[in-house]
Amino acid sequence: MHSVVCIKQVPDSAQIRVHPVTNTIMRQGVPAIINPYDTWALEAALQLRDKHGGEVTVVTMGPPMAEDALRRALSIGADRAVLLTDRYFAGADTLATSFALASGIAKISETFGKVSLVFTGKQTIDGDTAQVGPGIAKRLDFQQLTYVSRINEVDVKAGTLVVERRGEGGTQVLSSKLPALVTMLEGDHTMAVRRGSMEDALRAARTEIVRWGAAQAGITDLTKCGLKGSPTVVKKVYAPSPRAEKAKLIGEGSASAAATADEILSAIFTQAPGLEADLLALSRSSAG
Numbered sequence: 001m002h003s004v005v006c007i008k009q010v011p012d013s014a015q016i017r018v019h020p021v022t023n024t025i026m027r028q029g030v031p032a033i034i035n036p037y038d039t040w041a042l043e044a045a046l047q048l049r050d051k052h053g054g055e056v057t058v059v060t061m062g063p064p065m066a067e068d069a070l071r072r073a074l075s076i077g078a079d080r081a082v083l084l085t086d087r088y089f090a091g092a093d094t095l096a097t098s099f100a101l102a103s104g105i106a107k108i109s110e111t112f113g114k115v116s117l118v119f120t121g122k123q124t125i126d127g128d129t130a131q132v133g134p135g136i137a138k139r140l141d142f143q144q145l146t147y148v149s150r151i152n153e154v155d156v157k158a159g160t161l162v163v164e165r166r167g168e169g170g171t172q173v174l175s176s177k178l179p180a181l182v183t184m185l186e187g188d189h190t191m192a193v194r195r196g197s198m199e200d201a202l203r204a205a206r207t208e209i210v211r212w213g214a215a216q217a218g219i220t221d222l223t224k225c226g227l228k229g230s231p232t233v234v235k236k237v238y239a240p241s242p243r244a245e246k247a248k249l250i251g252e253g254s255a256s257a258a259a260t261a262d263e264i265l266s267a268i269f270t271q272a273p274g275l276e277a278d279l280l281a282l283s284r285s286s287a288g
């Protein structure tokens, strides 16, 4: 079974600051990491390879420095890495990104063996749109399984898979046909992203990364790539302004817990006139 995992190199958002004057993101000195959800996607694909055999290819669309993320994925255990890089891809929004990735995956399928399963993360920690996975599935005409926390089983012969999908208020168990695209959550307690062996680390350093520009990825219509293929325009970026109102500290230096409770209640009732009368009426009606 051949799985493809889409990984994006992102700045470690825990270390990002917004410039207080220009409101632009200050990236200097911020380390680049593989988007965390994508590492879970890679782990899920590697577990399937452990069980069923086959290969795992990782792919990213990005600048030449994104090669670092691909080497990291190889050191975790991926078999092959493909970098889609071209000046025509620059300035891509999610529509153009999913177009380039879908074209690249179709080419990977043609070149290295039929792809049955594509994994993406649920979303990135920098763009946060969660649109790229579904965009790829639509373009490749693959079944689409989003917010997946676990792959329960894959029947390669029958061409089916069963996954757990986390939704609001519960978990759905879904069965689908292959080929499919899965957008992966952070996994569940049964999963941990592996570190990769020493052998994998050595292989990662030696392996040649496959580098494709638009033409090698089979793209003939360049108007669908990069800025030209991006209908979305970012009009303004700004940091949220701090709240004008500050929280009020109640109870500091109060004589007792009861006095603090009184103070809290009186602050609440001042903020919400009528609430006290409503609560009294409610307690009388439930007592009667």
Ligand SMILES: Cc1cc2nc3c(=O)[nH]c(=O)nc-3n(C[C@H](O)[C@H](O)[C@H](O)COP(=O)(O)OP(=O)(O)OC[C@H]3O[C@@H](n4cnc5c(N)ncnc54)[C@H](O)[C@@H]3O)c2cc1C
Pocket (backbone or CB within 6 Å): 006, 007, 008, 035, 037, 038, 059, 060, 061, 062, 090, 091, 092, 093, 094, 095, 097, 101, 119, 120, 121, 122, 123, 124, 126, 127, 128, 129, 130, 131, 132, 133, 230, 231, 232, 233, 234
């Ligand atoms: C008008 C416009 C211009 C932009 N210009 C630029 C620019 O010049 N440079 C720039 O870096 N960004 C640019 N962006 C941001 C860019 O569109 C997003 O980074 C990209 O489309 C991915 O969106 P996302 O981060 O929300 O991914 P999501 O949809 O949240 O990602 C979901 C999953 O898709 C996969 N994925 C996403 N992106 C990639 C990728 N590149 N390679 C492999 N897998 C991926 C990952 O598995 C990820 O977990 C621009 C956005 C807009 C709207």
